[in-house]
Structure formats: C-alpha cells, structure tokens
Amino acid sequence: MRTVHLIEAPSNLGLQELIPGVPPAVDRLPGWLQQWGFYDLLSPRHVHSVSPPPYAREVDPVGVRNADAISHYSQQLGACITQVITQPGFAVVLGGDCSILLGIALGLKAAGTYGLFFLDGHTDYATPERSATGGAAGMDLALVTGSGPAKLSNLDGQSPYIQPRHAWSVGNRDADEADVAALQASPIQYVDLAALRQQGPAAWAAAFLTDMAQQQLDGFWIHFDVDVLADELMPAVDSPQPGGLTYTELTALLLPLLHSGHAVGLDITILDPSLDPTGAITRRFVEALSPLMAALACE
Known part of the structure; x- marks a missing residue:
C-alpha cells in the first residue's frame, strides 16, 4: 500500500x-x-500545511497581483514539496488556486527532472500583457515552463x-x-478538449505515458484544476465556461496515469466552497474521485 502525503x-x-x-x-x-x-479516501500518513501570506489587492509593477507574496509562498511550498517527494509515497496537494503550481514545480526541480500533466479548462498560459486580471492563476503554466516575469518564473535562479x-x-x-496560439507555438504538447475526445482519454493517457518513458524522467506530476470538468458538474469555480469533461472521462484519463507507478503527485485547485453552500457539488466530486484515490492504495 502506497503512503500518501497530504499537503494543504x-x-x-x-x-x-x-x-x-x-x-x-x-x-x-x-x-x-x-x-x-x-x-x-486518502487515509494520509502525514498531513503538512503551508500557510500563505494574507491576500492583498495590489498588482506588482511586473503586472502580477500579489507577486511578492506568491514568490515568498512558492519558495516555502517548494521546500515542503522537495522534502515530501524524496520520500517513498505519493503527494496530494490541496489548493488554493492554480498559482500553487509554482511552488510545486520549484520543489520538483530541486528533487530531479519531472514531467507535468496539466489538466485544466483554461490554458493558464497568459502573460501580464495579455491578462485581464493580473492573476498568476491564469499564468501558472507559462511561469513554471519559463515564460513571464523573472520574479515568478526564475525563483532561486531555477527557470524553467x-x-x-x-x-x-x-x-x-x-x-x-492569443493564449492558445502562444501555447501551440511552444514545445508544450497541446491537447484541447475536442482533440481529447476525438482520440479518447485512454489513448491520450497512453500517449503521455509513452512520451514520459521516452524522455527518461524521474516521474511526473498531475495538475488538476476542477474547472476542466463540465460546468453542470462543477460550477463552483471562479471562471466557469460551457462544456467540459464528465467524471467518466476524467477517470478514463487519470486512472492509467495513477496506475503507471510514475506519477509522484497530484494537486487539486480552484473549487470555491462559497459557491457550493450546500456541499452537494463537493459531495459528488468526492464520490467521483473515490476510484482514483483507491488507485493510489494499489501501487
């Protein structure tokens, strides 16, 4: 049975x-x-909590909201990730918003060379110039892969x-x-929802695992922003949009990755409790994730 390390x-x-x-x-x-x-569901052996600085409304001169606070927090979270990832087991990180990926990726970089399965209803490949909000949660994929202000993309001189x-x-x-075009022009493998459904989730999961094996990495991380789910299943997000994955499709996509033995961790982001006052959406979410979390115990 695999040890689960839970990080809040x-x-x-x-x-x-x-x-x-x-x-x-x-x-x-x-x-x-x-x-x-x-x-x-997880029965974690260890629970770690990394508390962030207080929220502020300021937009930094580099064009990112709370940039200094995110920089500081990412270094704290990164140290925790490195500590956990070098131990046997599987890490589950609960956000929070998508900017927590900076700390996760920084921690992974200190531990080895890892891949990223970025599952999200948005590209999160904005720049401060293209962002309407200045929020790092819409730039996290760009930042962790080396694009964007050095204050966030080059922490500790570790870019990318x-x-x-x-x-x-x-x-x-x-x-x-604009964000889609920039992402498609990058070396990142881009599989939008239409392409995912055309070939099928299981086929794309297999293709990803083959790619990771060919690149001989130390493992890979799964980023799971819940707004990738269908809006009728998960409306409790800050930027809802029509369409999205069903829970059946999500399971078909992630189960092979979790069973592969090469996934070292998973983060879950963006679910907003204030938008689910009765808990009905979250209860269904937890039920749907049960077979995925059970897969961790089998490794």
Whole structure:
C-alpha cells in the first residue's frame, strides 16, 4: 500500500476578487474537502500545511497581483514539496488556486527532472500583457515552463522549473486565441478538449505515458484544476465556461496515469466552497474521485 502525503496549500493569492473587497474563498478548500470525506479516501500518513501570506489587492509593477507574496509562498511550498517527494509515497496537494503550481514545480526541480500533466479548462498560459486580471492563476503554466516575469518564473535562479518539452496541456476549452496560439507555438504538447475526445482519454493517457518513458524522467506530476470538468458538474469555480469533461472521462484519463507507478503527485485547485453552500457539488466530486484515490492504495 502506497503512503500518501497530504499537503494543504490554501493560497488564494493568484486570483482576482469575484466581489470587490472580499478575498477569494478557495483558501477554504482543504478544510472543505476534509468536511466532505476526501481525507477519509486518502487515509494520509502525514498531513503538512503551508500557510500563505494574507491576500492583498495590489498588482506588482511586473503586472502580477500579489507577486511578492506568491514568490515568498512558492519558495516555502517548494521546500515542503522537495522534502515530501524524496520520500517513498505519493503527494496530494490541496489548493488554493492554480498559482500553487509554482511552488510545486520549484520543489520538483530541486528533487530531479519531472514531467507535468496539466489538466485544466483554461490554458493558464497568459502573460501580464495579455491578462485581464493580473492573476498568476491564469499564468501558472507559462511561469513554471519559463515564460513571464523573472520574479515568478526564475525563483532561486531555477527557470524553467519544468522543461516545456516535458509538459502536456490537456482538456482546455478556453477561447482566448492569443493564449492558445502562444501555447501551440511552444514545445508544450497541446491537447484541447475536442482533440481529447476525438482520440479518447485512454489513448491520450497512453500517449503521455509513452512520451514520459521516452524522455527518461524521474516521474511526473498531475495538475488538476476542477474547472476542466463540465460546468453542470462543477460550477463552483471562479471562471466557469460551457462544456467540459464528465467524471467518466476524467477517470478514463487519470486512472492509467495513477496506475503507471510514475506519477509522484497530484494537486487539486480552484473549487470555491462559497459557491457550493450546500456541499452537494463537493459531495459528488468526492464520490467521483473515490476510484482514483483507491488507485493510489494499489501501487
């Protein structure tokens, strides 16, 4: 049975406020998932918590909201990730928003050379110039692969934390043409929702595993932004959009990756408890993830 290391990373620093003067509530996600039984699925041997600095509204001169706080927090989270990832087991990181990926990737870089399976309903490949919000949560894929302000993309002089050719962007259905064009022009493997469905989730999972094996990496990380799910299943997100994956498709995509033995960790981001006041959405989410979390125990 595989040891699960659970890391709480309740940062909301990478988002713009949905309501002026009210900080985003994604920082409540770890406690919310625990309330609805997710921790019971994992039975973690260790629970670590990395607390972020307070949320602020300022946009840094580099064009990113809370840039200094995110930089500091990413280094703290990165140190925790490195400590955990060098031990036997599997790491599960609960955000928070997608900017936690910076700390995760920084920690992975210190431990070896890792791939990234980036599962997200958006490209998250914006730059400060193309971003409408200045939120790092919309730039995280670009930042971890070496694009964007050095204050965030080159922490500790380690840019890129993930080599672009080692990253796959999967499941996007964002219509932002500029971000999509920039991503397609990069070495990152791009599989949008339409392509994912055309060939099928299991086929793309197999292709990713083959690619990772050919590149002889130390393993790979799975980033799971819940807004990749169908809007009717997961409306409790800050940037909802029509369409998205079903839970059946999600399972078909992730189960082979978890069974491969080469995935070293998974992060879950963006589910906003304030947008699910009854817990019905989260309860269904936890139930749907049960077979995926059970796969961890089999490794």
